[in-house]
Amino acid sequence: MDLSQLEVGQTGVVKEFTDLEMSVKLMEMGCLPGETIKVTRVAPLGDPIAITVSGYQLSLRKLEASTIILQ
């Protein structure tokens, strides 16, 4: 399962990434394997989404979220 499939309010733990380039950027922002991610909100038009990770809020597009594989 990947992050883009979570509903608002659900949480998941990062397992790995499917895209190296994106993973470098996401990891710098604190989305590392083993971190818990909670989906807090979806933008009015359905994309992007906002997640809580490492104690702050990050927004990213669904396409980018789909490169994050959850445990």
Add this chain to the structure above:
Amino acid sequence: MKADIRVALAGNPNTGKSSLFNVLTGLNQKIGNFPGVTVDKKTGTMQLPDGRHAEVVDLPGTYSLYPKSKDESIVFSVLADKIDTARPDLVVVILDATNLKRNLLLYTQIADLKIPVIVALNMMDMARASAIQIDVEQFSKKLGVPVVPMAVRKGEGIAELKQAIAYANKIALQPDSIDVNVFAPELIGQISDELQVDNPYLALQLAHQHEHLRYLTNEQSDRIETLEQEHSFHSQKAQAAETVARYNFINDLLYDTVKTPEAAQHETFSNKIDHILTHKLWGFVIFMAILLFIFQSIFAWSSYPMDLIETLFVLAEDAMRNIIPEGPLASLLIDGVLAGLSGVLVFIPQIAILFAFISILEDTGYMSRVTFMMDKLMRKVGLNGKSVVPLIGGFACAVPSIMGTRTIENWKDRMITIMVTPLVACSARLPVYTLLIALVVPDRSVWGIFNMQGLVLTAIYVFSLVSAIIVAFVLKFILKVRERGYFIMELPVYRMPRWKNVAFAMYDRSKAFVIQAGKVIIAVSIVLWVLASYGPGDRFEQIEQKYSSAEYKKTNTQEDIDRIIASEKLENSYAGMLGHTIEPVIKPLGYDWKIGIAIITSFAAREVFVGTMATIYSVEGDTDNIQSVQEKMASARNPQTGLPVFNLASAFSLMMFYAFAMQCASTVATVYRETKSWKWPAIQFAYMTVLAYGVAFITYQLLK
């Protein structure tokens, strides 16, 4: 004055670097509650407690030394570039105490470069409010560097930080956070030897970033490239491994120094607000309502102070006519300079109100939410959610907004944003629109709550946004680039705007407006006055003679004759001749030659339109009857038809022209600076001029 020590302020975006810079140096760097406010380095000086002077450098925020966008790349080049003039002796790394984990990544990278560092633990007020417990002493011991807890916004910890800077060591004290050699041992070794780099992490960074560093010679850069291939170095893989190792170090560090409660309190508060402000339906409704409110207020709240300024100018004109003897000097000062200035300065209240609202939007954190809501829409038209900030900032002024596009990572997104930002109705157009709307739109209330003139103004502003979006959509198909765009952005927590900051923005921007507009207008007014008051050869004398004959005096009063002489002289002046030359081009748009002159002078800056109108009509008008620009324009008639020059059709056509034309020398210069080529400003100027003419033409033909 030569500084004794140079200190750089580095940290993640939105952690309070510029706030700290302002407190330390007494300067006024722009502050706002969204990531990416500062996009260039800025230097100031401060005095240390021991009397020495320090130079302080404010840097753009970045999440890591590996840059993702143009503003972020400045940080590494300042810290590592041997020839950079801003290279610091000491770095103050500012950490957001409510968000330590992510903030520490950059700290470990800077620390490993072995530059002396001090940690400023900012936002302690918020950390306390959300019951985050930090064992500062233990934290400092584990890092091996001084740590100063602070709340810059409340003024806490400033003295302690100054003391820490004064005591700072010349050599770096911190131990390595991680062993960087493991990521590419041979490569690091060879780069260190061949380029005489004494720090392994700097060598590794050179391997990653050599293509973008100006201070490396081409040979050095090529050599690094060859070495990388020899050792099959994979930049992204190495970077990923490094990041994981750094976060391991950080987790260890935080494990017994920081205790965070389950749901941080500031988070839940922000969440509640977001629930409404980014609501599926209400989100956009509220956004539109906010824009409507802003433009309504600009009209409603400014009328009283504007009347006041207008009255003052009329009094001043009166007084000057009494003091200065009639003649060319009086005419130049009063009809030229004073008339031009008064035309523009009455708009100070409107501009101040506009800037107040924009600075409130930026200061609360709402701007990031608009970015979040609009990303999908923006992506459809070839922009990026982050383009929203420059576009809304464009309501104030295109120049800082175009610089602000540096935060947009993707080249194509950034280019399109730069190309369309000048279409957004900026504050310099406000005087033009207000004046024209007041001439042709009745001052009535609609449904009891709205003002008709305010509604028209709002419509023009919305229209400008829409046209920017449409043009972006067209450009999307013209600019062909295969580069991945992405949108990974921090959403800051909401904060109360600082009213002092808002007040300063109002004052500062009004002052800049007065000085800038004032300079251009005085120059343009003088030139224009000369051109309008003199004509070639003996044409003026001929006119005088023609009307001094007894025949005219019999059938007309002296007053009428004076008026006819003045207007015929104007027609035959240099300005008049120039105007008549271009008249055929602008006639289809519904303008007479006087408006043509105003359009030409407006290519220096848009607000010059008002000054030009004032000057031209003053030269023509009789001196006993003092009127404001608006009254002068309202009474202007077409000499052939006797109908008003400014009617619905010509006024709207003119507004459309100003909506699209690139009439701003500063914007052209800024686009050149940001894109480093004349190609882009040239294309922009051309497409905007064509659009301006086309749309104004259609508008006039439809309405006339």
